[in-house]
Amino acid sequence: RRLKMEALGFVFDLDDTLYPERDYVRSCFRWIAPRIGGEGVFEELWRRFEAGERDPIGEVAVARGIREPRKAGLIAEMRAHAPDLALDDGAAALIAALRDAKRSFSIVTNGRSASQRAKIAALGLGDAAAIIISEEFGAEKPDAALFRAIEREHPAQRHLFVGDNPAIDFEGPNALGWMTARLVRGDSVRREAINPRDGMRAQRVIASLTELIPLI
Template identity: 25%
Template sequence: MIRAVVFDLDDTLISEKKYIKSGYQYISKILSARYDKDAQELYQLLFKLFNESPHNVFNRILDKMGISYTKNDILEMVEEYRDHLPDIEFFDDVLPCLKELKKKNIKIGVITDGYATAQRQKLKVIKATNFFDEIIVTDELGREYWKPHPKAFEMMKEKLNVEFNEMIYVGDNPEKDFYISSIYPTETIRIYRDGVYRDRKYLYNIKENHSIHCLSELKLILEQERIHSSCGEISKI
């Protein structure tokens, strides 16, 4: 029987693209004030460069502007980006889902990768502590413990006081969100959003146990798991 549902954060509960846009708007205002350039034009250029390639966007915009810079200049921009309080919110299907899980007395948690400062700012804005029983930011454990490392799942199991087979993990990233099912008997669900990582390849071809396009579909999966569990108990009698 499922007693806990644990969620990824980015592109599962919130939009990573919206977070990136928020960060670029923030950085464009800083650059605008510093170099007397139009903030909206800088924002559009940042996003254009990101769409071409997500790598070294800040280096490339300064190159485009013809501005010389040092490594520390880039590191400061990156820090500003990660420290900013983002303009984000839950996807529309999140709060109804969490409310439904609470009604069923199912414990809920979050396991999220990403730089700790940025992730904590996201969690602060959405007031995550008001909705989730436990939250683990893997970067606070150490970079080596980002998913697909199982440590965060092992910790979540203990924090929620459930067994691995009583826990479901909902994520979006094929590269790291579903591998846990090859280590422990934890079922996984892939939610298809218009996410940044949707085209990544599956790690070792380990795929999700279920797939959904909206969190409202989670209710049906949990009901199927309950029936399956009940049938298993009856067969033992």
Template identity: 30%
Template sequence: MKKKVFVFDLDDTLYKEIDFLKSAYREIADWLSASFHVSDAYDYMLSCYQRGENVFLNTNEKYNLQIELSEYLTRYRGHVPHISLLEEVRQVLYQLKIENDVLGIITDGREITQSNKIAALGLEEYIQRENCIISECFGYSKPALEAYLFFQNKYPDCIYYYIGDNVDKDFIAPNKLGWTTVCLLDNGMNIHKQRKVDVQKSPLYFISSLKELLVL
């Protein structure tokens, strides 16, 4: 029987990206409180985000601050997040690992940001670090083929799965390569909302919970 290779997206697939955003806002709010004696910044920033406004520009205006936007972004992207895996996600990863399947990640983003997420989630308990492909350090982002070909070249003659959530870019490359593509449906909390797309972008399967992956 052929070995199976399961490659996951990170944000809004293995955890909810909104949790990272809230963690970053909390850290920035604590910094504003300690450094500028600003109170209630967390609730204000979150309300700005929910209204689709420029969070950091509005924060400067509301609290009469002169903080460079680059300073906000550095703290947002570089903070060590307080995030965790849902128990059902842990169970799925554990089950795949004990079945001796290969596990990997392909994620777009900055090396420091995505690496901090992977560490905070404890994903290296299930996935080898060299199988965690981050676009900034790998040199290619979705929908390029190269990250998917990395797994095909490293683990030839296997059955390949890609599990993601972003229908605009996650499934184009693995569809071209003949992988089994699986989309985790948005439960209303995703940063990037899902929409109807053409066949090229559409996954083979839709699931509402990662536990359904074990059935597939």
């Protein structure tokens, strides 16, 4: 459907922007723990995750005697499970304000189609004007092509992209002349510190998405 031109098009990253990504990790662990089987599996998965291990599910599954192809099958099913998620308070308030004002919003996210679609459904965001998922699109942020696609599908005089990760979120929209805002979360799953180049920095840093409500 072709939308009417808006003055400002709101576009969001998904993970750690509209909800805490730790909640998705927790939901995945709760889904897969009983399928791995044995005592204390969830607790071990969570301990390994908190310690920064890259593949806690793979390590625990192998340690519990689960081999390929069963391990890969379980992980594929897990990615498609209906996760237990909710928008954080700031995101819920901003999305509600946009809907009340009959304004549209869109989503641009890196990730697998199955897991990102499951998250979007769980969060009740299926009414987004455009949803660009890297696996479906064939490119990932920071590629500006994803944001050009939003310009076609969600027309606006200007766009605002809201994300959390300077490594990938802002270089593309900055290059297209968009407004950009970085949400800084205390509970982000991203532990690495980076020193972004100028083009990678958001133009504005916020602590809550409610700070953007006056822009509607």
